[in-house]
Amino acid sequence: MxxxxxxxxxxxxxxxxxxxxxxxxxxxxxxxxxxxxxxxxxxxxxxxxxxxxxxxxxxxxxxxxxxxxxxxxxxxxxxxxxxxxxxxxxxxxxxxxxxxxxxxxxxxxxxxxxxxxxxxxxxxxxxxxxxxxxxxxxxxxxxxxxxxxxxxxxxxxVPPLDLPDERHPEAESVQLFVDRATAAGTKLSPASLDDVVRLCRALDGLPLALELAAARTSLLSPGQIVDRIDGRFSLLTTGGRTAPPRQRTLLAAVEWSYDLLSAKEQVLLRRLSVFAGSFDLELAEQICADRPISEAEIVDLLGALVDKSLVLCDEERRRYRLLETIKHYAAERLAEAAEREVLRDRHLEVLCELQLRHFGTEMVEPDLPWPVRLAALEASRSLVDDQRAALDWAIESGNAPLGLRLCAYSTSLLPVSSANPAEIVGWVERLLALDLTQVPDEQIAHAQAYLAYGLEGRDELARSLEYATVSLAGLGADNVFPSCVMHSLSVVVLLRMGRGDEALHHAETGLALAIASGDQWNQAAALAGLSAVALTRGRLREAQCHGEEALAKARQHGHRWLLARTATQLGAVAEARGDLVKAMAQYELAVPWLEELNGTIELARCLARIGRVAALLHEFEVARERLAASLKLSRLTGQRQSVARCLVSLSVLAEAEGDLESSVLAAASATALRESMGQHSATIRIEELLTRARAKLGEGRTATLWSRGRTMSPDDAARQVLAGERPVPAGPVVTEPVRHSLLTAREQEIAALLTRGLSNRAIAEELVISPATVARHIANIMEKLGYTSRAQIAVWAAEQPRGSA
Amino acid sequence: MVDSGTGLCLTEGQLDERSAAATVQLRRRGVRAGDTVLICLTVGPDLLVATDAVIAAGGIVWPVPAELDEGRLRDRIMASRARLMISDLPRAMNAARESWVRMVVSVAELHSYPVSRERRTESDPTGRRTKGDCEGV
CATH class of the missing domain: 3.40.50.300 (P-loop containing nucleotide triphosphate hydrolases)
Structure with missing residues (x-):
């Protein structure tokens, strides 16, 4: 990787x-x-x-x-x-x-x-x-x-750019202006240099003001620009007249640039302030096209704003954005034009529409090729910042119906594609706290479904199950998709709680519903659930059967998340059967799918499984490589659960290699880590491992290793197994002396004199140099040794052997 | 020297010690040989320490009388083109707001030993020995 x-x-x-x-x-x-x-x-x-x-x-x-x-x-x-x-x-x-x-x-x-x-x-x-x-x-x-x-x-x-003066006509501010003017296609004549100097001074060397001015040089000469901007300082229409001078300069420049825009450009610029971050042309068209701008005009207007440096874009002109200062100004103009509410409402509506469409394409519609689903998933992810802004607005404006709708149709807030599966919880809870009299019960139940989903991701199993149950009761016959999702979620939660019988009921109900509605996603999910239930009851053949059907359905649907999930399920079944070769093949199948989705946590889990199985198969190199990769991902994403899982697999690896000592260390470290997370269940594997260790290494050695592993950092424990090192008894810590050859002869001389408590003046007399020179030498010594006082140097020098200090 | 306002004494040894520490602070903030450093402090031991420190750091001292009003302070600060100013006076800090001054160092900061980044490298196994000195900062 x-x-x-x-x-x-x-x-x-x-x-x-x-x-x-x-x-x-x-x-x-x-x-x-x-x-x-x-x-x-x-x-x-x-x-x-x-x-x-x-x-x-x-x-x-x-x-x-x-x-x-x-x-x-x-x-x-x-x-x-x-x-x-x-x-x-x-x-x-x-x-x-x-x-x-x-x-x-x-x-x-x-x-x-x-x-x-x-x-x-x-x-x-x-x-x-x-x-x-x-x-x-x-x-x-x-x-x-x-x-x-x-x-x-x-x-x-941060100061402004250097301003030109007689000695430095090529100051930074002039360089910036000339550079940007050239980039805008203007060739400034040498004769205009005086005006450029005047302009830089008028604009106080403010980079943004200079860029806005330079963007206009194709139409106006530097002299004309400076005359017009100068006139503005007396008649600023916005901002405080009492604002500090530089802020006034900037406002003048921004306002001047804005006023030079055509009426339609002005309308578009202020509407663009509703976007959370960067946006693309399509989104701008959908949200900003309204009288007096038509959708077809937006591409040209946007281009004109880019040329005027008011809107920034990447090289391919795919993503556009506004600088904060400009965005702030534009938002003020939007409010002044009394368009803020209208625009933010439309922003919310459009995001709802888009996410609903992407959700349908990614998840619900049957028989779509994977690239189409992937494109929808990526489009939905790219809207997540705007989605958050829209949800903020839904909460601010009390628009619970649209806010809840936006939550219910977005995988970018769900475990399928988000880094923070629990984020949805906060949004739904805030929205459900609003006045809900206008919201149909069915819609509330729908939102509760995704609340339950997020709670499972946060390991709050009891609350998750509670909401799933409430939601199932409230979801009517038309809302088949979320109902099926709730059944599948209930299976997962109940299995995690050890309640297999109830899980079976949900898996069966969910499957029947999904078949009736032709919903491939939920058929696959329900079949995988049935397989998991059968596995916990030891019915391996049944588990295999359901797992295969689940994988086949997942292939029909094509979603990589679903495929990876069902393949992993089949891997677990094969492992339970003792068919390690088959298990490893199934797990390996899931790796590229998870990589494609950036599903980091699931990928880490899958790699840890492969590592464990490979170790049992005595494919040590593969095991090492997979476990190292898993550990790295777990660490980068901050998942302790995942790190603990890796350590357990590493313990298996060490034992398989015949290194019982490292195996005990890794197991002890994993146990300590789990305890620090509030998990106290000792696993059978660890008990068995300790029994074998006691028999082979003796009670005392095992106990020592166990307690050492518990205090070892997970990283150190992991490194030991990954590097294939045998544990060595800890030796004395070797401390290196400070290096002192860094000092020059003169500096050493002065350091030695400091031990006698001499003042700078006394040292100066002794060495026949000036006190200022002594002070400078001392500053150098301190810098080299990293000390902050003369006394420290004296102590250090006194400790040095004679002749070398 | 004796501070006529408070009657506090500063011995030669204290002056050397304090200005040495202050020099470190200035160097850490990027003062290089030939840089102009503004000093806007009332007459007293701190002024002396700051002046010595700027000289030891290789800088050029640009003193500004603390009694000036904000407008005249601003003119002098602008004229100095200095990147750094040593001062505790709110008036001076305001006056520096629209200037080329990047950092304002207070007397307390000049005397303090701020936590330095403890980067332990192979060649410097002790790290920087400043931790014990900085707890009170």
Missing amino acids: SEPPRHNLPAEPNRFVGRERDVDDLCGLLGETRVVTLCGVGGIGKTRLALRVAARLVPSYPGGVWLVELARLTRGELILQEIGRAVGIHEEGTRPLLDTVAARLRDTPALLLLDNCEHLVDQCAEVAAELVAACRGLGILATSREPLRIASELVWR
């Missing part, structure tokens, strides 16, 4: 101009300080500078550099979830997300770039402080109009 990426930074949209010293300094600062906040007004270039610094630092952070875009979040609780999403964490049961994220970032140095913190500054500060306290190697680079005001923060004020 390919290496996971080390960062999620976007490609730079155009040339980065100037600020070289700043980038250098900031990279250096992040080596020294845990939290650096880039502060400054909108449009000053905080994000761009931060991205530049972050990109430069990728090699310094083995744990990765992760951009977390906060602008689109409306609620503080989502910050952690967004961080989790950026670093690839999946929520685990009821464990607090902070713990899972912290565990992921604790061991290897990583950098988080929290972009646009200002609207959630208090919650950002809280999360940043907690993460920094929990993770030694974590650095945070934040951009915000306001500082976070936490203890370890260093506030770095």
Whole structure:
């Protein structure tokens, strides 16, 4: 499998101009300080500078550099979830997300770039402080109009670009303007340079203002632009007249640029402010086309806005987005035009329609080829940010019917395709708390179905079953699909609770319903459920039979999630039968399907199973490789349950290789990890393993190994088996002396004099140099040794053997 | 030296020690040889420490009288083109808002030993020995 990426930074949209010293300094600062906040007004270039610094630092952070875009979040609780999403964490049961994220970032140095913190500054500060306290190697680079005001923060004020003067006519601001004007196709004559200088000064060197101005050079000369913008400072129509000068400059520039737009361009720009993040042309057409703009006009209008630097897009012009400052301005214009409610309602309606259609294609409609289903799944996933924004609006505007509908038709919030299967729980609960008098009971039951689904993903089995039951009672005869899903969910939950008889009833009922309605998805799911029930009752032939039928149905449907699930079920049946070769083949079948879906957690589970079976088959290399891959995925996604499963498989591997000692260590480590998660069930396998170990290694040695394994970190225990090392008794810890050859002869001389308690002046007299020079030498010594006071140097120098210090 | 306001004394040894620590803080914040550093502090021991530290870090001292009003402070701050300012005065911080100053360092920060990133590398097995010193920060 390919290496996971080390960062999620976007490609730079155009040339980065100037600020070289700043980038250098900031990279250096992040080596020294845990939290650096880039502060400054909108449009000053905080994000761009931060991205530049972050990109430069990728090699310094083995744990990765992760951009977390906060602008689109409306609620503080989502910050952690967004961080989790950026670093690839999946929520685990009821464990607090902070713990899972912290565990992921604790061991290897990583950098988080929290972009646009200002609207959630208090919650950002809280999360940043907690993460920094929990993770030694974590650095945070934040951009915000306001500082976070936490203890370890260093506030770095982003200045405007350097302005030209007599000595530096080619200052950064001029370079940026010329670069962007050239990119817009304008060739500036040398004669216009004076005007460019004047313009840069008028715009205070603000990068965004300069870019907006440069985008207009095809029509207006720099001289004309500066005259027009200058005139605006006295007649700003928006923003506070009392705002700081730079903010006023920026507003003037944005407003000037907006006023130059055609009427239709203005309408489109302000409507585009409803999108949560980036959007594509199709979505813009569906949501923004209304009087006076027709759908067919939007592509040209959007292009015109891109040319004017008001809308950004990627190179292929697939995804468009607005800079935060522009979006904010556009949203104000939208409210002023009294279009906000209308537009947000339509945003919600369109998202409902789209997700309903994608859901139908991905899951419900029979006999579609897989690529069609996959395309629907991906389209649905790409809408998830907008879906969240729309759900926010449904809650804000009290629109429970549409909000619940949007929840009920979206796999992007469900375990099938989401990293946080429990997210749906929060949305449905909030929506169900609204006034529901206008909502039909049937629709409430439908929403409860997905609430139950999410609760199972959060391991809240009793509540999940409760909602599934309530939902089944409320869902009428027309809602066959969710009814079938509820039966399948009940099978899973009841089996997990050890209630096989009730599970059987649900599996049978669900299957009958699904057959009657020709629903392939639920037929496959119900058959897999029947197979699982038969397996727990030891009826292997029946389990095999149902499993095969399930796989055949899944193939008809084509969804990879379903195929992987049924193949895994058949693998489990084969394993129970003792047919390990067949089991391994079935599990291997699921791997490419899960890879295609990015189903990380399920993939980790499947790889761990393959590893265990391969170990039993004495295919040690395969076992090692699969278990290493599984462990890595489990660690990256923060799943302790999954890590524990790997350790158990590693224990099997070690024993199969004849290394009983490592096997005990891995089993002990797995047990300790499970106990830390509140799971205390000792497994039969571990009991048997310990019996064998006692017989072979003796009671004392086994007990020692067990207690050592319990205190060992899961990583260390895993590494031992993966590397095939035999445990060695712990020897004395070797401590290396500090290296001191770093110091120059003069510095060593001064260090030695410091042990005599001499002042800088006395040292200066002794060595016949100036006190300032002594101070500089001392600063150098401190830097080299990492000390922060003269006293530390003195203590250190006194400990050094004579002659070498 | 004696602070005429408070009567507190600063011995030569204390001055050396404090300015050495302050130099480290300035270097950590990226002060390089030849950089201009603004100092806007009332006359007293801290001013002396800050001045010595800037010189030891190789910087150029650009003192700004603390008594000036905000407008005149702003003019001087703008004229300095400095990237860093040492000051505790809210007036000076406001005045620096629209300038080229990237960082404002307070006297307390100058004297503190902030937690440095504990990156242990092969060549530096002890890490940076600052942890014990910083608990109170």
